[in-house]
Amino acid sequence: MKNHNDTAVPVIRTERFESLDVLRGFALLGILVINIQLFAMPEAAYSNPSVWGDLSGINYLVWLLSHVLADQKMMTIFSMLFGAGIVLFIERAEQRTDGAVGLHLRRSFWLLLFGVLHAYLLWYGDILVLYGLCAFVVVWFRRWRPVTLILVGTAFLAVSTCIYLYAGWSMPYWPEEVRTAFLAETWQPERDSTAAEIDAYRGGWLDQMAHRVPAALAMQTFVFLIWGFWRAAGLMLIGMALYKLGVFSAQRAPAFYTGLIVVGLLLGVPLVGYGVHWNFANDWGPLSLFYGSQFNYWASVPVSLAWVALVMLACQRQLLPRLLARLAAVGRTAFSNYILQTLICTGIFYGHGLGLFADVSRIGQIGIVLAVWIVQLLVSPLWLRHFRFGPLEWLWRCLTYWQWLGMRTTAPAGKLA
Numbered sequence: 001m002k003n004h005n006d007t008a009v010p011v012i013r014t015e016r017f018e019s020l021d022v023l024r025g026f027a028l029l030g031i032l033v034i035n036i037q038l039f040a041m042p043e044a045a046y047s048n049p050s051v052w053g054d055l056s057g058i059n060y061l062v063w064l065l066s067h068v069l070a071d072q073k074m075m076t077i078f079s080m081l082f083g084a085g086i087v088l089f090i091e092r093a094e095q096r097t098d099g100a101v102g103l104h105l106r107r108s109f110w111l112l113l114f115g116v117l118h119a120y121l122l123w124y125g126d127i128l129v130l131y132g133l134c135a136f137v138v139v140w141f142r143r144w145r146p147v148t149l150i151l152v153g154t155a156f157l158a159v160s161t162c163i164y165l166y167a168g169w170s171m172p173y174w175p176e177e178v179r180t181a182f183l184a185e186t187w188q189p190e191r192d193s194t195a196a197e198i199d200a201y202r203g204g205w206l207d208q209m210a211h212r213v214p215a216a217l218a219m220q221t222f223v224f225l226i227w228g229f230w231r232a233a234g235l236m237l238i239g240m241a242l243y244k245l246g247v248f249s250a251q252r253a254p255a256f257y258t259g260l261i262v263v264g265l266l267l268g269v270p271l272v273g274y275g276v277h278w279n280f281a282n283d284w285g286p287l288s289l290f291y292g293s294q295f296n297y298w299a300s301v302p303v304s305l306a307w308v309a310l311v312m313l314a315c316q317r318q319l320l321p322r323l324l325a326r327l328a329a330v331g332r333t334a335f336s337n338y339i340l341q342t343l344i345c346t347g348i349f350y351g352h353g354l355g356l357f358a359d360v361s362r363i364g365q366i367g368i369v370l371a372v373w374i375v376q377l378l379v380s381p382l383w384l385r386h387f388r389f390g391p392l393e394w395l396w397r398c399l400t401y402w403q404w405l406g407m408r409t410t411a412p413a414g415k416l417a
Contacts, residue, residue: 018315018328019248019249019250019311019312019315020081020084020085020088020248020249020331021327021328021329021331021332022311022314022315022324022327022328022331023077023081023248023308023311023312023331024078024081024330024331024332024334025326025327025328025329025330025331025332025334025380026077026307026311026327026331027074027077027078027081028078028330028331028334028337028338028376029327029330029373029376029377030070030073030074030077030307031070031074031075031078032341032345032369032372032373033066033070033074033366033369034046034066034070034071034072034074034075035125035341035345036345036365036366036368036369037066037362037365038123038124038125039123039125039342039345039346039348039349040345040349040356040357040358040360040365040368041053041357041358042189042194042197042198042358043124043197043211043215044186044187044188044189044194047186047187047289047293048187048188048284048288048289049063049067049284050283050284051187051188051189051194051284052194052358053358053361053362054361054362055362058363059361059362059363062362062363062365062366063362064276066362066366067272067276067296068269068272068273068276068303069303071296071300072296072297072300072304073300073303073304073307074304075127075300076235076300076301076304077304077307077308078127079131079231079232079235079236079239080235080236080238080239080242080248080304080308081239081248082131082134082135082232082236082239083138083235083236083237083238083239083240083243084239084240084242084243084248086104086135086138086139086142086236086240087142087240087243087244088243089103089104089107090104090139090142101139103400103401104135104139105136105139106399106400106402107135107396107400108132108135108136108139109132110396110399110400111128111131111132111135111396112128112129112132112133113132114128114132114392114396115127115128115129115130115131115132116129118339118342119212119216119219119220120212120213120216122339122342122343122346123212123342123345123346124211124212124213124215124216124219125219126216126219128338129219129220130219130220130224130228130229130232131232133224133229134229134232134233134236135236137233138233138236138237138240141237141240142240144240146240146241146242146244146245147241149237149238149240149241149244150237150238150241152234152237153233153234153235153236153237153238153241154234154238155234156230156231156233156234156237157230157231157234157235157297157298157301159230159234160226160227160230160231160297161294161297161298163226163227163230164226164227164289164290164291164293164294165290165291165294167290168286168287168289168290168291171286171287171290179286183286183289186289187286187288187289188286196210196211197211198357198358200212201349201350201351201357201358202350202351202355202357202358203351204351204352205350205351205352207351208350208351208352231297235301238301242308247308247312248308248312250312250315250316252312254313254316256309257309257310257312257313257316258309258313259309260302260305260306260308260309261306261309261310263302263305263306264302264303264304264305264306264307264309265306267299267302268299268300268301268302268303268306269299269303271295271296271298271299272295272296272299272300272303274295275292275293275294275295275296275299276295278291278292278295279292323377325381326377326378326380326381327377329377329380329381329383329384330376330377330380332380332384332389332390332393333380333383333384333389333390333393334390335390335392335393335396336390336391336392336393337376337380337390339392340376341372341376344372344375345368345372348368384409385409386408386409387407387408387409388405388406388407388408388409389405389407394407
């Protein structure tokens with residue numbers, strides 16, 4: 001029954017799907033495996049690992065495992081969960097108010113604003129702006145049937161592939177100066193450019209702006225138009241479908257989830273592996289940017305669904321229940337933990353902190369990732385013993401519902417503890 005007299009209030013914990021929180025926490029921790037490369041090394045080294053640092057022995061193994069198991073997979077899970085979250089949010093809001101879509105749009109606006117602040121003040125690799133912008137669009141698809149959502153979502157994904165394949169095909173016809181400048185900025189930066197980026201991030205906060213601002217702007221304009229929107233929005237639509245099909249709430253039969261794991265292992269992982277072979281065979285040249293990237297672009301979907309299935313089976317069978325509870329706590333405070341990862345990593349690598357930018361090997365980066373995981377798995381449950389929301393979740397909710405919400409676990413919703 002809708003509450004027409006009172007302002008809508010956030011979902012309380014008893015109304016949550018525990019499996020969604022566990023999966024979100026898993027993806028939040030996993031995405032740091034990839035993000036730390038952008039925190040720790042020059043920007044181009046994420047897409048083209050041959051341009052910076054040692055890529056042999058244990059460092060090669062770290063990169064390979066990260067690429068096969070995590071690169072774009074955790075972003076895929078996050079994007080699908082975001083789409084599922086839109087449907088769930090509006091379903092809950094419609095039980096309380098007639099203005100559910102308006103509430104969603106206000107919520108998305110504040111997420112967009114948080115993302116802008118994050119991107120330009122802290123870290124150019126922000127994902128919140130992308131999600132906030134996509135949320136304004138995909139909400140209008142939410143009532144479609146699951147099969148339609150999957151087909152349209154897949155079509156969205158294909159748009160970016162068409163753009164990349166056309167760019168690769170047309171590249172020989174580009175003016176030489178355009179081709180040289182483009183590759184120098186995005187794929188194979190010149191030594192002076194890389195040195196300037198390193199100097200900027202080893203410098204103070206204001207020095208970092210020289211790279212952070214143009215990099216963030218490029219992410220939110222050019223990259224958004226050719227890749228980000230089509231990728232994220234398409235996955236959000238697929239996530240809406242999977243939510244409606246009960247995939248994220250651990251409602252499907254174990255055989256269904258086992259099948260997803262098999263597809264991920266037999267189709268997704270080999271395709272990513274072949275992409276690695278293809279890129280090295282082509283010396284990570286310009287065509288790796290346009291053609292070579294497509295292997296992981298598509299294979300990341302079945303691999304990510306295999307991860308989803310593994311987590312859902314763990315939730316069904318209550319395997320490692322203490323770990324699941326900690327992951328759920330991380331998931332319930334994912335926004336705060338996402339920004340906390342930025343604060344920790346920029347404090348380690350940037351000049352206003354320890355200044356270790358471009359000075360930590362890939363194996364060293366993974367050591368830092370493990371340390372951050374331990375901190376977040378320990379701190380998140382402790383926080384939720386005393387508070388109803390993470391600090392940024394609380395602020396986001398206050399702004400969305402336009403009321404002061406109690407933070408303490410003993411405080412009734414809508415009142416200050």
